[in-house]
Amino acid sequence: MARIIVITSGKGGVGKTTSSASFATGLAMRGHKTAVIDFDVGLRNLDLIMGCERRVVYDLINVVSGEANLRQALIKDKHCDNLFILPASQTRDKDALTEEGVERVLNELIHMDFEFIICDSPAGIEHGAIMALTFADEAIIVTNPEVSSVRDSDRILGIIQAKSRRALNGGEPVKEHLLVTRYSPKRVDAGEMLSFQDVQEILRIPLIGIIPESEEVLSASNQGNPAIHLKGSAVSLAYEDVVGRFLGDELPLRFTDYEKPGFLKRIFGAK
Amino acid sequence: MALLSFLFNSKPKTASAAKERLQIIIARERSGRTGYDFLPALHAELIAVISKYTKVDPKDITLSLDRKGDLEVLDVNVVLPEVELRP
DSSP states (O other), X not given: OOEEEEXXXXXXXXXXXXXXHHHHHHHHHTTOOEEEXXXXXXXXXXXXXXXXXXXXXXXXXXXXXXXXXXXXXXXXXXXXXXXXXXXXXXXXXGGGOOHHHHHHHHHHHHHTTOSEEEEEOOSSSSHHHHHHHHTOSEEEEEEOSSHHHHHHHXXXXXXXXXXXXXXXXXXXXXXXXXXXXXXXXXXXXXXXXXXXXXXXXXXXXXXXXXXXXXXXXXXXXXXXXXXXXSTTOHHHHHHHHHHHHHTTOOOOOOSOSOOOOOHHHHHHTOO | XXXXXXXXXXXXXXXXXHHXXXXXXXXXXXXXXXXXXXXXXHHHHHHHHHHHHSOOOGGGEEEEEEEETTEEEEEEEEXXXXXXXXX
């Protein structure tokens, strides 16, 4: 049975697209046929993060409006054979994204035997964000340990609980997961940053992972490679853990404790 | 004093302030998020139904939603016009 997962946050710039790209890639690397859809009509960026921007011919709106079929619009990932990207339209009006159209595309993907369909939501709580979460079975709420991000996450949780198809049909609610990104254990240790326990206590949803703040994320996006491909880096290991937990593995949290540098390290100023 | 605080690196711990502020604002926003945006429509329909059977001033039909602890009470108040009783 296919699972539809929305990656959302309310606030912009917290790492939705970075997380969508790495999460979808991680699922595909574990052997699952996965599609990742960019819902940010007018501001498409998933194609850049996945490194397939020059191969975009048709997009989600073309498929929704019947100008292209789904197979024409899906772009096969350059690393994984079982990962496909459906880009957002850069030029069209976002109102072209109709609920019926989105439902039809999702059903067609399920017919094509996709196991996981990842919906990369735009920021905000407007039409595009609502369309991305409407059909979700599960939601990953991307949150930075920072006041405006936490507040917006709570807001988007309220919208999922009010407007998703599952909420309206009165069935089992959307399964919610908290993903804390750009986490700096050092600053948490210094009392300058909310801890993940604080964030979780406020939002009251189960934690699926913590992605440490890292300069490497920028170098990955510069090259159009999802951060999970940064072999051996803390960020890629943290994303692999998120995928593992999502698939049911029991994994302890990593990269959450700050080790004070030793005397020599402080003297010689190691980074 | 400045030298002391430099040596002991005593920056103010602002994370606890963030947590406290968030807890207060989110509790307030959650309490306003009950999904009762049907009240205006319900009000209009009630006026229509009641006016079908009796002459009533729309101003005399009031709706209010109160929260008492865990309970939510929908209070509908209809003031019927005074009717002169025939002898």
